[in-house]
Amino acid sequence: MTVSSPSAAALTAAFGAAIERHLVSCGDPIVYVANARAHDVLAWLQTTPGQEFNYLTDITAVDYRDPGRPLEVVYQLRSLDRKADLRIKIALDTGRPLVVDSVYDLWRGADWLEREVFDMFGVSFTGHPDLRRILMWETYNEGFPLRKEFPLRGHYNRAEQTRQALAANPEAHYSVEELTIAEAFQELPPDVRERLSHGERGFVK
Amino acid sequence: MGLNPDTSPVNTEDGVVSSMSPNWMTTKLDFLANWARANSLWPMPFGTACCAIEFMATAAGRFDLSRFGMERMSFSPRQADVLICAGRLPFKLAPVIRRIWDQMPQPKWAISMGACASTGGIFDTYAMVQGIDTIIPVDVYVPGCPPRPEGLMYGVMLLQKKIKGESFMDSSIRDEQLTDPRTGLFLPAQRIDEISEPFGNSVHQTRSA
Numbered sequence: 325m326t327v328s329s330p331s332a333a334a335l336t337a338a339f340g341a342a343i344e345r346h347l348v349s350c351g352d353p354i355v356y357v358a359n360a361r362a363h364d365v366l367a368w369l370q371t372t373p374g375q376e377f378n379y380l381t382d383i384t385a386v387d388y389r390d391p392g393r394p395l396e397v398v399y400q401l402r403s404l405d406r407k408a409d410l411r412i413k414i415a416l417d418t419g420r421p422l423v424v425d426s427v428y429d430l431w432r433g434a435d436w437l438e439r440e441v442f443d444m445f446g447v448s449f450t451g452h453p454d455l456r457r458i459l460m461w462e463t464y465n466e467g468f469p470l471r472k473e474f475p476l477r478g479h480y481n482r483a484e485q486t487r488q489a490l491a492a493n494p495e496a497h498y499s500v501e502e503l504t505i506a507e508a509f510q511e512l513p514p515d516v517r518e519r520l521s522h523g524e525r526g527f528v529k
Numbered sequence: 530m531g532l533n534p535d536t537s538p539v540n541t542e543d544g545v546v547s548s549m550s551p552n553w554m555t556t557k558l559d560f561l562a563n564w565a566r567a568n569s570l571w572p573m574p575f576g577t578a579c580c581a582i583e584f585m586a587t588a589a590g591r592f593d594l595s596r597f598g599m600e601r602m603s604f605s606p607r608q609a610d611v612l613i614c615a616g617r618l619p620f621k622l623a624p625v626i627r628r629i630w631d632q633m634p635q636p637k638w639a640i641s642m643g644a645c646a647s648t649g650g651i652f653d654t655y656a657m658v659q660g661i662d663t664i665i666p667v668d669v670y671v672p673g674c675p676p677r678p679e680g681l682m683y684g685v686m687l688l689q690k691k692i693k694g695e696s697f698m699d700s701s702i703r704d705e706q707l708t709d710p711r712t713g714l715f716l717p718a719q720r721i722d723e724i725s726e727p728f729g730n731s732v733h734q735t736r737s738a
Contacts, residue, residue: 460656461621469655478655482725483718485655486663489620490627490713 329353331375331410338372339365344415354411362414363425369401369410370430377401377410380431383438385445387418387472395471397424397447416447426451444470461492559697566610566636567689568598573609573633575626578616580643580675587678597685606632611688612665615675617645618658630665635703638668638692640684643675649725650674659725663716666706 332346332355342361347354357365369377381400388395394415401410416422426449427434438449439458446468449455456462460469465488466479478485509517572594576584588594588602603609606629618626630639641661644650647670649659658664668691671684695702708715 466655474655476654477727481718481722482659482663483712483714483721485620486623486658486721487712487714487718489623489658490664492621492624494624494628 329355329408329410331355331369331408334372334375335365335369338368352409352411354413356413356415359414359416359424362412363427363430366399366401366412366427367430369412375403376405377403377408379404380427380433380437381409383427383434383441385441385447385470387445387470389472394418395422395445395447397441399427422447424449426455428452444468446471461489463488463492555696555698559695560693562697563693563695567692569601570597570599570610570638570685570688570692571601571603571608572599572611572613572640573603573606573629574613574615575629576613576615577618577622578643578645578675580615580646583675583678584613584615584642584681587681592678592682594682594685597682597689599685606630607634609633610637612637612639613642613681614639614646614661615642617643617650617652618661618664619656620658621656623658623664626661627664635705638688639665640669640671640681640688641667642671642681642684643673645674647672653727663714663721663724666715 329346329348332343332353335355335357336343336346339357339361342358342365344356344358346356369375379402381402382398383400384398386396386398395418397414397416399412399414401412402408403410414424416424422445424447426438428438428449428451435452435454436458438452439455441447442449442452442455443457443459457464466485467474469478480488509520512520574581574584586592588600594600599611606612610633612626612630612633614626630637639661641647645652645657646661647667649657653659661667669684669688671680673680676684706715709717712718714721
């Protein structure tokens with residue numbers, strides 16, 4: 325087993341019991357953090373001299389097949405200056421609502437990453453400015469496809485899936501923020517302006 | 530014709546040629562219209578995946594789809610004759626291809642290129658349409674994963690053969706197929722479930738509905 329990351333030791337010194345455990349897997353340092361302090365830990369890692377994890381590579385989640393095993397939200401951090409990587413994991417009890425603090429305020433790149441985790445795993449990120457589906461269409465209501473209890477073909481039969489997909493409005497999948505048309509909003513055609521202004525998203529008949 | 534008076538196109542009682550029965554004039558008109566249509570098809574490429582790469586190769590110089598009168602790609606559905614769906618179609622794109630199909634004027638045809646567009650292919654999952662014929666009516670299915678350009682050309686030639694067999698006088702084949710207003714589907718729900726049944730290895734996967 326390779327030596328643990330210096331960040332892990334520094335985290336344990338700074339946060340004590342909030343650092344649940346740390347290990348090295350395939351050369352990658354992994355730190356498990358308690359959900360309640362996770363945002364503090366990530367902010368500390370971003371700003372503390374000597375850590376400076378200024379780049380959020382990815383946010384994802386893992387749902388294990390083993391019954392009772394917690395779902396893990398994974399943050400892959402990188403320090404571009406120090407050329408160091410660190411993986412932070414939050415274990416979430418699947419019996420309770422899956423809620424994590426958003427890190428959108430720390431790394432703006434977390435916007436779509438957190439939306440994807442929400443879309444695929446149903447993890448809610450408190451403090452996210454625009455938490456809605458990103459890969460599946462917005463009126464998709466069969467659940468969260470990457471959870472292990474989700475059947476491969478979905479919950480509905482094919483005819484019902486086809487009907488619901490066709491009932492979606494393909495032009496209503498954009499928000500003002502997403503299109504960055506906030507500046508050009510006044511130049512849009514009146515009907516589009518009217519539609520976007522009251523946040524139309526699509527509909528299910 | 531003419532041997533059996535019942536099938537004669539000429540109504541001998543009032544001497545009027547029925548417009549609905551084939552005769553020299555209408556068959557020549559059919560030939561002319563179909564010849565023109567079949568040899569100047571304007572394809573609307575709907576490329577979503579690797580089949581679109583093969584489609585591009587088909588349209589490029591080496592295979593040269595323009596030999597079949599299809600060199601004019603129509604990127605506006607309002608000027609297109611053939612919708613070529615090249616690639617898998619996720620449910621998220623289903624309303625998009627339906628709208629494109631609705632925007633195309635008659636006469637129009639559809640080619641389903643590749644295994645995924647025709648049946649869903651290996652993607653027997655929650656996100657994938659199991660054959661675009663559950664969304665729009667399809668004239669020619671081109672098998673392959675992805676099909677070779679020769680395969681697509683064979684499909685195009687089959688479509689031309691089909692067009693040349695159509696009758697100008699039979700307007701019913703040009704009627705828009707209307708969807709069920711309650712469900713928005715062309716086909717009955719049971720029919721869609723039937724043709725979306727899993728096949729091959731995927732029958733061993735668990736099914737919830």
